[in-house]
Amino acid sequence: MIAVTGANGQLGRLVLKHLAKLTAQPVRALVRSPEKAADLASGQVAVVKADYDDSSTLPAALEGVERLLLISGSEVGKRVPQHKAVIDAAKAAGVRFIVYTSLLNVPQSSLLLGEEHKETEKLLSESGIAHAVLRNGWYVENFGGTISAALAHGAVAGASGDGKFSAAGREDYAEAAARIVSGSDLSTRALELGGSSAFTLGDLAAELSSQTGRDIPFNNLPDATYAGILVQAGLPEGFAKILADADRGASEGDLFTASTALEDLNGHPARSLKDFVAESLKANA
Structure with missing residues (x-):
């Protein structure tokens, strides 16, 4: 049996969709509030309560499970x-086997977001359980707000300089997770996952300019200044700091990988910047 934590989240729901295509194994969808995830249930999928903050719910949720996808909280x-x-x-x-969704380049990453992933990877190593760590790059969907703001204000704002993002779609990472947790290889390993068509925020601005017919430049800012802009836009200060720090890390190569593991595993190209921009423009029309 396969179990998926956070199954009612955006990534978890996509993983379940791909598991339905890839395997006939029974799947247990672990969620905090089963009443909010009743639509996930099927002949293959059982919805079970499992709360990260209530350890008493976990033994029954994991009873009989052979493979577990631990989607990071x-x-x-x-x-x-x-x-x-x-x-x-x-x-x-x-x-017997845990698959964990981590962050790209975690062992060397300077990102604030990386610290909890480093600690979790250590916990997995110390557990003695065979595990696959999926070090996911940035989601292209993360740039949805950037695009909306750029359309409103006439410029792409950020703090990543010439740093490249090896981004891919949430769907791409979900498919990879489903393939790994349902596959035949139960060995311990780590995979650096990202799209092969890495891009800078300057590239994003150029693509926006091309598709809108407007001149939309990229304004590179100090990360503290960028965090302040995000706060002014309504984001909580802590979250704004994390996003600005991610840009700072990207400028130093933390969100780039030359690995083709994601596309090799899935057997098709990852979601492209060009397609995401086109879809975002339709959504903002």
Whole structure:
């Protein structure tokens, strides 16, 4: 049996969709509020309560599970104890294989976001359970707000300089996770995953300019200045700081990879910047 944590999230739902295509194995969708995820249930998928913050829900949720996809929690600052609770429960339940969604280049990453992933990867190594770490690059969907703001204000704002983003679509990462957790290779390994068509924010501005017929430049800012702009736009200060820090890290190569593992695994190109910009423009029309 396969179990997927965070199954009611954006990534989790896509993983379930791909598992339905890839395997006939029974799947357990682990969610905090089963009543909010009833639509996930099917002949293959059982919806089960599993709360990262309530370890008493985890033993029953993981009973009989052979393979577990641990989708990293969304609550920055709480993820290490949450992930530890799941890993400990998985070990007690006899789970044979864990797949974890980490962050690109984690061992060398300087990103604030990387710290909790580093700690979780360490927990997995210490668990003795075979595991595959999927070090996911940036989602192209992360640039949706950037595009909307650029259309409104006439410029792409950021702090990444000439740094490249090896971005791919959420769907691409979900397919990869489904393939790994349902596949025949249960060996311990780490994969650096990102789209092969890496781009800078300057490239994003150029693509926006091309598709809109407007002159939309890229304004590179100090990361503290960029964080302030994000706060003014309504983002919480802590989240704005994390996003600005990600741009700063991208300027130093933290969000770039030459690895083709994602596209090799899925067997097709990742979602492109050009296509995402076109879809974003339709959504903003």
